[in-house]
Amino acid sequence: MPALTFLLERVPTPLGEMLVVTDEQGLLRALDWHDHEARMHELMRRQYPGESAQLRDTTRPSTATQAMQAYFDGDIAIVHRLAVTTGGTHFQRRVWTALRGIPDGETISYGELARRIGNPAAVRAVGLANGANPISIVLPCHRVIGSNRSLTGYGGGLARKQWLLQHEKALRADAPMASSTAAQTRPLPGF
Numbered sequence: 001m002p003a004l005t006f007l008l009e010r011v012p013t014p015l016g017e018m019l020v021v022t023d024e025q026g027l028l029r030a031l032d033w034h035d036h037e038a039r040m041h042e043l044m045r046r047q048y049p050g051e052s053a054q055l056r057d058t059t060r061p062s063t064a065t066q067a068m069q070a071y072f073d074g075d076i077a078i079v080h081r082l083a084v085t086t087g088g089t090h091f092q093r094r095v096w097t098a099l100r101g102i103p104d105g106e107t108i109s110y111g112e113l114a115r116r117i118g119n120p121a122a123v124r125a126v127g128l129a130n131g132a133n134p135i136s137i138v139l140p141c142h143r144v145i146g147s148n149r150s151l152t153g154y155g156g157g158l159a160r161k162q163w164l165l166q167h168e169k170a171l172r173a174d175a176p177m178a179s180s181t182a183a184q185t186r187p188l189p190g191f
Contacts, residue, residue, distance in 0.1 A: 003051070003052045003053075003054055004023070004048060004051050004052065004053045004054065005023075005024060005054050005056060006021045006022065006023055006029055006030075006044075006053060006054070006055050006056070007021065007022050007023070007024070007055075007056055007057075007058045007062065008020070008021050008055040008056065008057050008058065009021075009022075009057075009058055009059070009061065009062060009065050010034065010057075011065050011068065011069070013068070013072050014072055014163070015033070015156075015160050015163060015164075016033055016034060016035065017033070017034035018031065018032070018033060018034070018068065019031065019032045019033065019034060019037060019040060020062060020064050020065050020068065021040075021044070021055065022062045022063075022064050023085070026062060026063055026064070026083070027083050027084060027085045028064040028082050028083065028084045028085075028135055028138060029044070029084075029085060029086070029134065029135070030043070030044055030134045030135060031064070031068070031134075031135045031136045031137060031138060032134075032136055032155070032156070033136070033156045033157075033160070036155060036156060039155060040134070043132055043133075043134045044087075044134060046087075046088075046132065047086060047087030047088050047134060048087045063082070064082055064138075067079060067081065067082050068137070071137065072167075076104045076105070076167075076168050077104055079137060079138045079140075080100070082138050084135055084138060084139065086134055086135065086139075087134075088129075088132065088134075089129075091122075091125065091129060092129040092132055094117045095113065095117060095126055095129035095130060095133075096129070096133055096135075096139045098113055098116045098117050099113070099130070099133065099139045099140050099141055099143070099144070100138075100139060100140070101116065102140055102143045102144075104168055104170075105168055105169045105170045106143065106170055107143045107144070107145045107149075107165065107170050107171070108143065108144060108145070109144070109145060109146065109147040110123050110126050110127050110130070110144055110146075110147070111123050111147055113126050113130070113144055114126045127153065130144055130153070131153060131155060133155075136155070136156055137164065141154065141155075142154050142156075142160075142161045142164045142165060143165070143168075143170065151165075151171075
């Protein structure tokens with residue numbers, strides 16, 4: 001089984017410790033949260049079937065980490081300049097590419113995302129691909145909301161989604177959360 005070696009950085013952010021995974025060429029491979037580390041490993045395993053992904057801790061700040069620190073300092077557009085690469089299926093990569101096309105400060109529905117990839121009937125499949133997104137924030141799955149404008153589904157938790165959208169000026173502070181997941185939502189420290 002071929003082995004892939006990735007570098008793992010643990011970076012403090014206003015939303016908790018962020019996990020930044022890059023390859024040896026500096027390409028961003030994954031970005032997730034410390035409290036969802038097991039899910040990140042599972043998503044990476046699914047992305048690279050038949051390959052063994054090994055993570056090596058590093059404290060040397062990558063370009064991705066520097067960009068994410070600038071993002072949290074207010075430079076929202078910096079994430080567009082980050083080089084990323086993903087595994088996944090052809091359909092997933094189409095969805096993830098379309099996510100990068102959502103302008104800063106805007107949100108769209110899952111139905112609109114399905115239309116943007118040319119498959120308006122694939123709303124559910126788009127939602128599943130969005131949920132399998134390995135590179136949070138940079139492939140901005142948090143910008144996809146319910147058709148009724150409520151916050152739904154974000155692997156890092158709805159409180160983080162809400163914070164990110166407010167940070168990007170894409171959401172009012174009083175935006176509704178989906179009732180089925182609101183009970184799972186707890187404020188993050190510092191909110």
